[in-house]
Amino acid sequence: MVTRAQQIGVVIGLAIVTALTILRASDPQLLRLARDLTFDQYQRLVPRTFENQPVRVIDIDEASLREFGQWPWPRNRIAALVDKLSDMGASAIAFDVLFAEPDRLSPRNVVRDVTGIDPSLLGKLPDNDEIFSQSLSGRPVVLGFGLSNEGNYLPPVKAGFAYTGETPFGAPPALKAATPLQPRFEANAAGLGHISLNPGASSAVVRAVPLFLSDGKQLYPNLALEALRVAQGASTYILDAAADKPNTLTRVKIGDFVVPVTAAGELWLYVSPDTAERYISASKVLGAGDASAEIKSAIEGSIVFVGTSASGLQDVRTTPLGENVPGVSIHAQIVEQILSGRFLSRPDWADGLEILSIAVLGSLLVILTTFVNPAVALACGLLITFFALVASWIAFLYGGLLFDPLAPIVAGSITHFAATAFRFLVTDRERRDVRRAFGHYLSPSLLYRIEHTRNALRLGGDERELTVMFVDVRNFTQISEEMTPSAVVAFLNTLLDALSHHVIANDGTLDKFIGDSIMAFWNAPVDVSDHAGKAVRAALGMRETLARLNSTDAFGFGDERKVGIGIGIHTGLACVGNMGAETRFNYSAVGDAVNIAARIESACKDVNFDILVSEPTASLLPDCALLEAGALTLKGKSIRTQLFAVVGDASLARSAEFVELYAMHRRLISALRARSTNNRKLVSAAKLKAQVAATGLLQGFYSQISRRAGHFVDEPEDKAADI
Template sequence: MINRIFRGKTPYVLAISAGVVLIALFFSLSRPDLLRPLQNLVFDFYQQLKPRDASQSAVVVIDIDEPSIAARGQWPWPRSDLAELTDRLSRAGAAAIAFDMVFSEPDRTAPAFLAGKLPPDMADREATAAKLKALPDHDAQFAAAISRSPAVLAFFDARGQTRDSARKIAGVSWLGEDLNGLLEPLQGAISSLPVLVSSASGHGHISLGESQTDDVVRRIPLFAAQDGNVYPALSAEALRVALQSASGKRHSFLLVTTFAGREGGEADRASGGSAAITMARLGNFTIPLTKNGGLDLYFAPADQTSFLSADRVLSGSVTELADKVGGKIALVGASAAGLRDIRTTILREAVPGVAIHAQVIDQIMQGKFLNRPDWAPGAEAVLAVLLSLAIIAALPFLGALSAAAFGMACAVIVLAVSWWAFSRHGLLIDPLFPLLLSLTAYFLTTLLLFAFADRERRFIRTAFRHYIAPNLLTRLEENPDALKLGGEIRDMTVMFMDVRNFTPLSENLTPEELVTFLNNLLSPLSDIIQRHEGAIDKYIGDAIMAFWNAPLDVEDHGGKACLAALEMLEEVEQLNERDAFGFRARGLGAVAIGIGISTGPGCVGNLGSTTRFDYSVVGDTVNVASRLEAATKDTGAPILVSQATASAAPGLAYLPAGKLDLKGKTRAEEVFVLAGNERCAESAGFQRLAKTVSRLPSLPAAKRKKAVSDCLAAAKPYLHPFLSRFS
């Protein structure tokens, strides 16, 4: 078995498939961004199946929604309104108040600003302007309200529009590698007015980063760097201020990198020698981060985020407000369609940007994180290789369907492990890459096996198309194992056909003429044999050896062999009538053939050596058929069949030829002359002939000849033309 495998096509298939798999693996590892859309597809689906539960959220969104704009006017509102909003939230007990917006320009509704916009020709312009300037400044009012509350302001990345730096309020320290080379860089900052920022308790960026591959928010940079300073995101800063407000103690961030353990430490070995951020700590909270300080978002359904209309905050009582925001982090943002701050989450929900910050704070406080560990790509690569090689190795032995079932079972296991890692531990282990690579290996190996099998079929068709019928050839192509070296015992029918008086005929023909004659004779006779589902065993000079019921089963093989023999006689008669061989002018006479047919057990298979063999049949059945063909010369009958053949095809027209002593046989064999087909057997003339022939041995010699002549005359329309010639 092993020797047969490694002498065949299997080593080439395994080598080619394994090589392609390794090349694909190397390419995917060197270009990981190519796999990110596929990974997003899987991990998004996991979150959609099992989103985070945020029903007990400690965050409330103060929403500048459509009803608020309808009640208070278009945005932006006067900063005095925002001051009142801030004071109310503070008095209601909000642990932190974070604004998801930037106030980078002075309030255009401030009295002093309006004084400068009075028409020059206005009556009492100076007096009116003086009165306006004497009124409280809105920005000052807002700054005062900010200073009295745990407020957090935002800034965003200027994208190179300015090189200004944001004010750094939060303390950020780190262990290990310098963070400025690892974090996402800020290209300048656009911040609120200095008077506002200087009054705030916290300052955080609201960048979504540049790592998005589509419009779906999956990850945010929780920390970013500019000019040696490290800034937290607005959500992280709001949480820090809330902790500080609740405890009365100053809190700061601690970031840990892979080189925190120094050379030779466990962290060094775990990272594989590359610097990366691993986590951040804030008070009792530990936050796993990506290598560049990002946070993978684990979303809760949007309807679990608490929204409170800004108009209700401004118009309701502080007591009622305390029930909704007391002890919670209040995020002030906008959901009104005209303000264009709508984002798409992994759950395929459109939410305002401020809701993203709420999701970040929620998952940090819950400790529900998603983490793609450093070892995940390596583990996925190893799994992909093992699974691919297993399928490649199994395909030649299991077949396409069994290997597909094996691959499906492996796929279910891989998917189950990946889902278990996500649902129980929040680990992002990609099952799709190993499955796609193994699927590629499956199709590639199947294609190669098909190509080799197709080459085998072409070889079989080329080798056997001249010897067996097309329908048998097709079935043989589907089961090439039937051609294995060795034999099997089958019930078969064997035919021998030989040209009468071939030796004197060949003496009158040149070698070229002899070859042409044999081709013109044997070609149509071979076609007849194949048409009746027979297989040509070999050509022996002017003779044909054929057999039925191998290599594939042939129903009624004895009858088909007999009908083929009758049709072969008719074909030779027609060839003679139209002088197809050109013998008439040369006085060579008509061509005659003799056929012997025997049915019985035979050993059939590829006989020979492992490098050169013939598909043939051997056994006593073959010997009997050969001897019957030789006996046609002595009896004058064109077709002689054995008793077993006559029994296998009982509906045909047979005449008993008695028992003949066949050469090489110790006992005489019961032999029959095949006289015609079923129609001939059913004719009244043939039936009288059969009775007469059976009575011939008992008739006087004078009556025997007349009886035979009369019967032949009556049966002549039904007898084979050759039968009358040899009667």
């Protein structure tokens, strides 16, 4: 049955799951950063392997600056670089350099600023920009342009575009203005591409590069894409747009290569570690004489990117591998990645899947935590975490797919923590109260059943059949008179602890300790099968334990005294429940069945036997070794109560010795009822049989039985004569 606390717990848990689902759907910056860091870690574990692709970086490095002077170089030197690279057979030459202003180192510009120079001489001086422009003409050179916040200049587009579906002008990042290029450079360059790697990104790490920018009417390719197009001699980009989603790109075709992209036309970078094999120093290309055969071989047929790694030129970017690399190397890696066909992609439905997983798995954890067990829910949560990580990793490793395992894991952890905390603070409070109330009096199995029973601690009682046991120490008054109070306490603690263990072990409920006595009962607060049998087994265990304690002198009495006990057991109806006040109560049983059990325990002295049960209890023990002990008038009772002595368990009852003893006992009882003069012989024979069958337990019982002949006749005891 679902409790109100559990209902509230489910509502609160599902509210938390809903809030976490909405939070993930809104995708705040913190979640995006965590997701990006997860994908970065995947790349660090398995980076893209560097392959000897026909892509190289002509690096304006420190060695080049030492040899040819500080940057910027005069444009005639850049032109010489273009000439040499072209002569070596470069398939495309892309400059990750801005040529936005006239060359201030051009001789014509230098002389113009000198006063007193005849203006007619200016036309005779070389113009480095003109030299560079002529070098571009007819060569596969791609120039770069940057984004600008000023003006309204937009470069011309050298390539054509073909679209499938709607024109996706609204998909890529916006281009409001660009850094202007000189018209002669624009005209002679084979291609123009933007050099922005992560425009508008809040992180310095370059994870996805926009392959296009848009002014709303035209698309502008990036530098790497233009270099690849020019190298292939392709004239057109073919863009696939999603048919059901406006302004959404899916892939781009450049010549022979197809590139999957994000909805905004971005390429997820799958980078390889930075390596010197990717770079060729510009000084080795521009140096005096011919370049080495190795350099020529590396450049021939390759797409080369010209950029700088020199410190102080501030063109350093961070890759997902955590490396700081020149920006030009990222352009080179874009082409390497396209040529290798190693792509990463994050499907459009990935966000939906992750949001759904938070909702479904979170709800599952709430249900498990509330109704099953927090430990089971934790195990399921750990299992879900494991599978989420494994699935995400396998998707990355074998499919290049990027699925975020972190958001569902974090959301699940928060949900489990909140649901567990609520259960501990509210839902499990009643069970903790039960455990405090019954922990010392019940077996763990019974305690578990009570914890999962609704209203277990309500004030009041229920009438049900119980088997009640009373245990009392014989001659306790005499024992205590000869001992100090502390010694009496130690004696009782040793004895009662050892005896009460058998109640707990046999699914009984310890009601109370009354001085030197124990009260216990079976079949409450929850149903106990074979409650009478378990009560008798507990009593037999107490008999064995007491014998062991006496034999080992556990009480320190030596051979002078042996401790004895009497045990009375009765089965009948009693009222059992919490009794007392609302703020302080005890779980106990009251009623006639309890009184009868207490009187049977007292009758053990009259019968001179340690374990006696009533007839209702005996009727529930068909397999035990029982002997009729007579019908006694218990204190406070008007009619006699038939009692039976518990000699042993079922194994003793099946033994040949006990079978013979039982037959002898039946004849003795018949003789007592007939008031036969032959009963004395039968008593002696019974004693002998008992010695064999029960190791002397019945010697006192049979020594007393002749004086109790009236307990075995049908008439009242006061009218029966001793025989």
